[in-house]
Amino acid sequence: MGGMEPLERPIDVELLDVTKVFENGVVAVDRVSLQIYQGEFFSLLGPSGCGKTTTLRMIAGFEHPSAGEVLIEGRRMGHTPPFRRNVNTVFQNYALFPHMTVFDNVAFGLRMKRIPRDEIARRVREALHLVRLSGMEERYPRQLSGGQQQRVALARALVNRPRVLLLDEPLGALDLKLRKEMQLELKHLQMTVGITFIYVTHDQEEALTMSDRIAVMNAGRVLQVGTPMEIYERPASRFVADFIGESNFLRGTVQAASSAAATVVIADRFPVEVPADRQLTVGQQVTVAVRPEKVRLVPIEAPGTNGLLHGRIEEVIYIGTDTFYVVRVSDDTTIRVRSQNDRNRLDGGLLLPVGTPVSLTWATDAARILT
Ligand code: ATP
Numbered sequence: 597m598g599g600m601e602p603l604e605r606p607i608d609v610e611l612l613d614v615t616k617v618f619e620n621g622v623v624a625v626d627r628v629s630l631q632i633y634q635g636e637f638f639s640l641l642g643p644s645g646c647g648k649t650t651t652l653r654m655i656a657g658f659e660h661p662s663a664g665e666v667l668i669e670g671r672r673m674g675h676t677p678p679f680r681r682n683v684n685t686v687f688q689n690y691a692l693f694p695h696m697t698v699f700d701n702v703a704f705g706l707r708m709k710r711i712p713r714d715e716i717a718r719r720v721r722e723a724l725h726l727v728r729l730s731g732m733e734e735r736y737p738r739q740l741s742g743g744q745q746q747r748v749a750l751a752r753a754l755v756n757r758p759r760v761l762l763l764d765e766p767l768g769a770l771d772l773k774l775r776k777e778m779q780l781e782l783k784h785l786q787m788t789v790g791i792t793f794i795y796v797t798h799d800q801e802e803a804l805t806m807s808d809r810i811a812v813m814n815a816g817r818v819l820q821v822g823t824p825m826e827i828y829e830r831p832a833s834r835f836v837a838d839f840i841g842e843s844n845f846l847r848g849t850v851q852a853a854s855s856a857a858a859t860v861v862i863a864d865r866f867p868v869e870v871p872a873d874r875q876l877t878v879g880q881q882v883t884v885a886v887r888p889e890k891v892r893l894v895p896i897e898a899p900g901t902n903g904l905l906h907g908r909i910e911e912v913i914y915i916g917t918d919t920f921y922v923v924r925v926s927d928d929t930t931i932r933v934r935s936q937n938d939r940n941r942l943d944g945g946l947l948l949p950v951g952t953p954v955s956l957t958w959a960t961d962a963a964r965i966l967t
């Protein structure tokens with residue numbers, strides 16, 4: 597992120613307490629405040645219907661807030677129409693003109709603005725070069741693959757040199773392999789051109805791969821904003837911990853508590869040390885969240901093993917790079933463990949069979965308390 601502290605970075609787009617209520621009474625966006633910095637790759641991530649698209653459309657100017665304000669480059673947008681905002685939008689159904697060549701599709705907006713011919717030619721070539729479509733100028737959309745068509749749509753937006761590019765699930769129509777390639781390309785492109793990207797997706801892996809920061813949304817609200825690592829390693833709520841990656845949610849009772857840590861008894865029998873960012877009270881019911889890949893599994897008979905919990909393997913799911921184990925630690929509690937299959941590891945990366953008694957451990961700071 598350019599090494600600058602967020603405070604010093606200019607803000608390109610700001611939402612101040614923005615709410616959108618549609619005529620049918622649906623509250624699509626509920627008191628959302630966000631600051632998006634210049635040159636940032638910022639994603640809005642959340643399940644279908646959580647208000648991502650509506651948020652993006654209010655930044656673009658296709659919708660207007662029922663309350664609150666959208667600011668672009670520090671100016672209140674009010675009812676400023678889309679074409680007067682220094683932003684461009686790329687949609688999922690990229691809607692190229694089928695009867696126009698690639699060149700003409702990309703040049704269209706510039707011609708409307710009556711920009712001189714040779715400048716248009718230069719800028720179109722530059723934009724097509726950026727999206728790696730040089731040499732395709734004379735093709736028609738039907739002569740391109742889905743990924744290439746999507747790149748034409750990107751070039752068409754980039755050629756206007758907007759300050760901010762808004763992208764609404766732009767890779768949604770592509771198959772998985774192409775989608776993954778395009779994710780890396782888009783990220784690379786964004787770093788090259790230095791334009792601020794605001795990117796809507798419901799795909800958590802996509803958001804983690806591409807973003808400088810992510811806003812996780814649910815039911816019209818922003819639940820957490822942070823870097824991919826912050827969101828993944830320190831989810832602030834059960835929703836975020838569940839939506840991004842996978843988590844074990846273990847119910848427990850606080851046995852002892854200080855301001856920085858607590859001892860929580862899981863499944864009525866296993867006391868576990870967990871960092872706490874707020875004061876908890878003895879006897880309080882909490883949920884301890886721990887990611888499957890943070891749990892280490894050791895055969896119970898191994899000498900010197902001192903696990904946090906003990907149980908028995910109930911299920912083994914081999915997925916090539918890793919194996920998932922489901923370990924039953926009490927009548928009503930199982931824990932999922934993701935273990936890397938690597939024969940070069942000291943423990944041999946063993947595949948343990950169903951029924952094996954095992955100990956489970958994890959680093960103290962790998963677990964989070966969610967109340
Ligand atoms: P998706 O990923 O499915 O596109 P989303 O997170 O982008 O979802 P929005 O499209 O912003 O969600 O919709 C948020 C809520 O507002 C939904 O309940 C939706 O049905 C509702 N909504 C969206 N547009 C309108 C509209 N024009 N009139 C009434 N309700 C709308």
